[in-house]
Amino acid sequence: MEGAILQTIQLTKSFDGMQPVLKEISFSINKGEVVVIVGPSGCGKSTFLRCLNRLEEIDAGEILLDGENISEAGKNIYEYREKVGMVFQSYELFPHKTVLENVTLAPVLVQKRNKRQAREEAEKLLKRIGLLEKKDMYPRQLSGGQKQRVAIVRALIMNPEILLLDEITAALDPEMVREVLQVVSELAREGMTMIIVTHEMDFAKAVADRVIFLDKGEIVEEGEPKEFFSYPKTERAKKFLNTFHYEALEI
């Protein structure tokens, strides 16, 4: 596809010879596009992101970044990961390093960037998310929402071509969800290419250019957020979306 930045062709993944978790997923995302993946838990959405970052080996299929097949054996996996940023659910900052050290570690080590310059950029990014004054604190001194925002900055400073966000608000207290999603929305507005796995349906509706509904390891439905959330075409998607409507509860 023209303009596709990241693409998978019939990506298949299973664990220990069990039923495949992902069945021949063919997917692509264009530069600047925000794709939100939704689906019931266990549908394979997290595994899909982890495969995209090659934290999981895939069984079959291809992953292409800028048209280059990076799932081949012998490809430099580290160089690839540099270009694909990832933020996890449990905001794993490095607990023995300060906020600033967390952010500057990879640019200095991996990209061999000048320490001072990395520091300056880190400060600039921290300032943007309103956490500059916390730069010398340790992660344990931050709230969950603050940690997650730092984790986003830590991925951003590598200037990734694409950002993968894996349920980044699932472990947060409700009042902190907003501050994190705010940062993500701003990134989306600035044209950052992102694949987002989330359970926040309202957020998905607001930020997504395209929604993908994944169930039992397959892409069941795919479309514009407005259409998908208001008029889902498939039974499975309808059923899934219904679980978010509490008025449907039988009390």
Place this chain on the structure above:
Amino acid sequence: MQDSGIQVLFQGINFVRLLEGLWVSLKLALVSMAFSMVLGFLMGILMAGRNRIVGFVCRVYLEIVRIMPQLVLLFLVYFGAAKHLGIDISGELAAVIVFSFWGTAEMGDLVRSALISIPKHQYESGYSLGLSRMQLYRHIILPQTFRRLLPSAVNLLTRMIKTTSLAVLIGVVEVVKVGKQIIDASRYENPKAALWIYGTIFILYFAVCFPISKLSTVLEKKLQV
């Protein structure tokens, strides 16, 4: 003034001899600890690894060390080596061998548990930033392992220092042995020496171990992550 027996500490060079004995005890403990740290680290890494056979062997070794009293091990190495292998090793060497054998097992288990207590996500977020395996261990995993390890390693050191007193039973002249010699030498002119000598030894052990375990508590607080 009634004769309390305290003068035994100040007769001749008795007190200096006690300190020398203490130094022998500390040397045994420090040398054994050094071996235990290096070997224990390797063992811990092996135990935390995925190889089942290696893990099983390490496990058996650890259990043997834990159920065997160190005294039995000391006798086994010191007398056993002489009788059955015809090797005449000094008491000090036998003690270092046994205490290192014991310390390595304990240290190995501490390293293992420190390593596996690092969450999987620490590895993953390191990798996802593009860090290589070496960089990941050097900057992320090992520093955290050290921090988690420090308090329990210091604790092991104080146990090691106290346990060296067993070496007296294979003829090593360390602080307890020196004390016994002084008591024996002055048994007739000063029958109350034992209280003062053993009391002093108690204080000496305390003076060494207390600061170390205090340091461990401070480090624990300071380095908690």
